Amino acid sequence: MIRKSTKYLFYICFLFIFLVGCADRNTGSSSTSATPSKGSGSDKKPIVIGASLPLSGTLGYMGKDVADGIQAVVNDANDEGGINGRPIKFIPMDDAYDPAKHLANTRYLVDNEKAVAIVGSLGTEGLKSAAKYLNPKNFPVIGALSISDAISNPPQKSLFALPAPQSVEGPTLVEYAVKKLKSKRIAFVYQNDSWGEPAFKFSQEKMKSLGLEFVAVETFEPKASEMSTQLHRIKEAKPDAVILYALGSQAASFVNSAADENFKPALLGPSGLNSPEWIKLVGKNGEGIISCSSYYPITADNMKWVRDLHEKYKLSNPSSNSLMGTSAALVFIEAAKKVGNDFTPEALLKATEKIKSFDQKIGDPISFGKLDEGEKARRGQTTESIIILKDGLFEPEEN
Structure with missing residues (x-):
């Protein structure tokens, strides 16, 4: 008799659990199946x-x-x-x-x-x-x-x-060349686009405020493959410092060609030169290049x-x-x-x-x-x- 009652009790419990589970699925009231609200991190x-x-x-x-x-x-x-x-x-x-x-x-x-x-x-x-x-x-x-x-x-x-911005970067390079390096004859090379032109403008304004003018100015196109023409014209002006407003292969071409021709003015360039990959492009020819940064030195x-x-x-x-x-x-x-x-x-x-x-x-x-x-x-x-x-x-x- 006890075994029979236990058997019936088991069936009743199983049926109850089954019905509750169905109810949860039908009503969506189960906490595990609720959809998170929009934007919730959960x-x-x-x-x-x-x-x-x-x-x-x-x-x-x-x-x-x-x-x-x-x-x-x-x-x-x-x-x-x-x-x-x-x-x-x-x-x-x-x-x-x-x-x-x-x-x-x-x-x-x-x-x-x-x-x-x-x-x-x-x-x-x-x-x-x-x-x-x-x-x-x-x-x-x-x-x-x-x-x-x-x-x-x-x-x-x-x-x-x-x-x-460039309104800070260009003048920073000019001021360093004039006041720290004591440069008197400064040349400027820049990329002929909306990146390079403002850099030249801000740098030129800084030069004028110091009572100076660039002894030579050269431009290059964004997809230029080499910089030999610009280098030769700049070299003729005999500058003691060159602000090279270039990046990537163009900047490396100028630096390496200058080294090949034993042209050794102080070289200054934009913050984007500070990359391990770019430094590899110039190797020892890049020793002493001056740049600037909004960040602390990695070292x-x-x-x-x-x-x-x-x-x-x-x-x-x-x-x-x-x-x-x-x-x-x-x-x-x-x-x-x-x-x-x-x-x-x-x-x-x-x-x-x-x-x-x-x-x-x-x-x-x-x-x-x-x-x-x-x-x-x-x-x-x-x-x-x-x-x-x-x-x-x-x-x-x-x-």
Whole structure:
């Protein structure tokens, strides 16, 4: 009798559990089957960011450095649990420094990959094209990597620019040549486009303020394959310093040709020269080249954490170029922390506007603002310091 009762009790319990389970599936009341609310961090879906970069072509070395700088910070953040429990997915896309490809990549990241922000895209003309598409969408480029004043003055809604602009960089090089090197005869070589022309203009204004004029000025086209003509004309002017506003293979061509011809003026160039890949192009011919940077030297003791990140994730050695990517990623994470679970482009744009004196620990603090707060509202950094190439590394100027 006891066995029979136990048997019936078992069947009743089984039937009860079965009916409750059916009810939960039909009503959707089970906590395990509830759909997370929009924007909730509990769904663990990746937060997608992307960048359009020159990963091939003349400036391929620079784009790869920037991508590694972003990836190092993203990997580290993901290892720490992501943002509100959600991992970050970074998608770099190659534009070969072509503005049309830059715009196409930006559209793809926004429309197809559903990115919440562009982080660390590089290139003046590409960024200007992308801004026309992104501004009406209130969609941010956090870390618009261009030193051209044209992308931040006047400020544009979508573009939060890094690092310091040409209105700082060009005059910094001129002042160093005149006051530190005591140069009297300075020549200037620049790329004939919207990147190079403003650099020359700002540098020329600085020269005039010091009561000087350039003894020779030469230009080259963005896709020039060699610089021998410019070198010979500059050499004829017998300068004691040359500001070479060039990057990549063009800058290397000038430096190497000058060495071949035993032409030895002081050489000064833009911050983008500080890359391990570019330094390889010039080898010993680059010894003593003067540049500048918005970031602390990679070799400094307080930058060990950056070097450690690149080593940990098996990325290329860090450089001033990769630090632009590091900076862009750090600013994005700072903005993302401010939006809670509202990972929308507009929320991130507004959060980035509120960043003030953010210590990224790789350079001067970063501040942004609303569009009506003036010309620096969309330029996070405004200072640079001199660095000099010694034994294969750019190091800070010795005071």
